[in-house]
Amino acid sequence: MFVSCAVASSPGGHVSTRFRVPHLFPFFFFFFFVSFFVGVAHSSNATRKAPVHHQLSLDFYSKTCPQLDQLVSSVTSRRFQQIPVSAPATIRLFFHDCFVEGCDASVLIAPSSGGKVVVERDVEDNKNLAPEGFETIDMVKALVESKCPGVVSCADILAIAARDFVHLAGGPYYPVMKGRKDSKVSLAFKVRPNLPRANSTMDELLRLFASKRLAREDLVALSGAHTIGYAHCDQFVSRLYNFKGTKQPDPFMDPRLLKALKMYCPPFGGNTDVVAPFDVQTPFSFDHMYYGNLEAKMGLLATDQALFLDPRTRPLVQELGRDKAKFFQAFSMGMEKMGSIRVKKGKKGEIRKDCSKHLS
Numbered sequence: 001m002f003v004s005c006a007v008a009s010s011p012g013g014h015v016s017t018r019f020r021v022p023h024l025f026p027f028f029f030f031f032f033f034v035s036f037f038v039g040v041a042h043s044s045n046a047t048r049k050a051p052v053h054h055q056l057s058l059d060f061y062s063k064t065c066p067q068l069d070q071l072v073s074s075v076t077s078r079r080f081q082q083i084p085v086s087a088p089a090t091i092r093l094f095f096h097d098c099f100v101e102g103c104d105a106s107v108l109i110a111p112s113s114g115g116k117v118v119v120e121r122d123v124e125d126n127k128n129l130a131p132e133g134f135e136t137i138d139m140v141k142a143l144v145e146s147k148c149p150g151v152v153s154c155a156d157i158l159a160i161a162a163r164d165f166v167h168l169a170g171g172p173y174y175p176v177m178k179g180r181k182d183s184k185v186s187l188a189f190k191v192r193p194n195l196p197r198a199n200s201t202m203d204e205l206l207r208l209f210a211s212k213r214l215a216r217e218d219l220v221a222l223s224g225a226h227t228i229g230y231a232h233c234d235q236f237v238s239r240l241y242n243f244k245g246t247k248q249p250d251p252f253m254d255p256r257l258l259k260a261l262k263m264y265c266p267p268f269g270g271n272t273d274v275v276a277p278f279d280v281q282t283p284f285s286f287d288h289m290y291y292g293n294l295e296a297k298m299g300l301l302a303t304d305q306a307l308f309l310d311p312r313t314r315p316l317v318q319e320l321g322r323d324k325a326k327f328f329q330a331f332s333m334g335m336e337k338m339g340s341i342r343v344k345k346g347k348k349g350e351i352r353k354d355c356s357k358h359l360s
């Protein structure tokens with residue numbers, strides 16, 4: 001196991017080879033040896049209701065494409081071996097899809113060459129979605145269309161692929177409900193108000209998640225996806241030099257992590273392609289280390305660290321940091337709930353042939 005910092009090669013472009021050649025980030029080696037104190041016993045008595053599905057089912061394709069799960073996994077497992085960053089890229093893609101107009105593959109629509117319609121991918125918050133996620137879905141869709149033409153939605157493929165990658169990276173395997181249709185539109189202006197940002201306040205996060213019928217527990221559990229993957233310097237650089245206009249670093253960042261991140265992310269004029277791992281200890285492993293990091297002031301984004309600083313979410317961070325099985329259970333439930341946001345059925349949606357293009 002090693003900890004790395006990867007340097008991207010082409011900003012914004014979907015042909016970027018970002019992350020494919022991780023560069024060693026020796027300063028983070030230090031953190032191997034940091035052991036974590038996991039907080040005092042506290043049991044959360046909050047109850048979470050399992051999602052009610054009026055619309056989705058586990059056996060939706062049992063007649064029309066019974067081998068769907070195997071088809072998807074044949075691609076995801078190969079991709080994970082060849083290009084492991086496909087895992088965080090696809091999991092994040094699923095999140096950005098579901099939060100904007102529901103899980104309907106609206107995020108997959110490619111910007112048009114003429115640029116007449118501005119789609120979700122044209123918006124700044126989506127421009128740093130790693131290309132490996134889109135590529136994976138295209139590969140799965142091509143295989144699925146060759147075996148079961150015209151029946152499986154891109155939205156369902158994205159949900160299944162995200163689950164596969166969670167599992168391939170060492171996380172839980174949970175059943176995925178199916179039956180989503182793809183959107184007939186993808187509108188840029190829907191993005192901004194529906195996605196959290198690296199500087200969102202805890203009030204904003206809680207409000208946004210609540211607007212998707214996701215509870216506080218879901219916010220904490222789903223943020224655990226940051227146990228793998230990377231963020232660009234611009235997402236956290238203000239924490240290093242000028243936190244909230246104080247001209248000082250964020251006092252809630254471990255000084256050694258601060259020092260290491262400063263080496264790679266200068267205050268101005270740095271390489272905009274540089275990224276740092278969310279979880280400096282196990283950046284490739286889908287485990288509960290993310291929560292231990294938060295307790296040790298080693299969260300990367302202000303929003304990550306805020307989960308531990310805010311008394312409303314701290315007990316949950318402590319609980320999941322103590323118990324990997326609980327994290328896996330909470331994460332699976334969160335993904336199921338997130339995966340059922342505003343599902344489209346019938347004429348409200350389409351089954352695309354090419355995930356990046358509407359049918360007509």
Ligand code: HEM
Nearest residue numbers: 088089092095128130196197198222225229230231232303
């Ligand atoms: C709670 C609020 C959240 C905020 C503010 C947030 C913000 C971010 C930001 C700023 C990045 C880095 C983008 C970049 O610089 O390239 C990122 C990456 C990522 N996010 Fe989140 N996120 C949140 C929740 C989630 C959720 C709910 C999931 C999935 C369930 C998720 C999955 C990921 C993954 C896997 C990555 C790494 C992507 C990669 O390495 O390609 N995030 N997030």
Ligand SMILES: [Ca+2]
Nearest residue numbers: 097100102106
């Ligand atoms: Ca969507």
Ligand SMILES: [Ca+2]
Nearest residue numbers: 227279282285
């Ligand atoms: Ca990890």
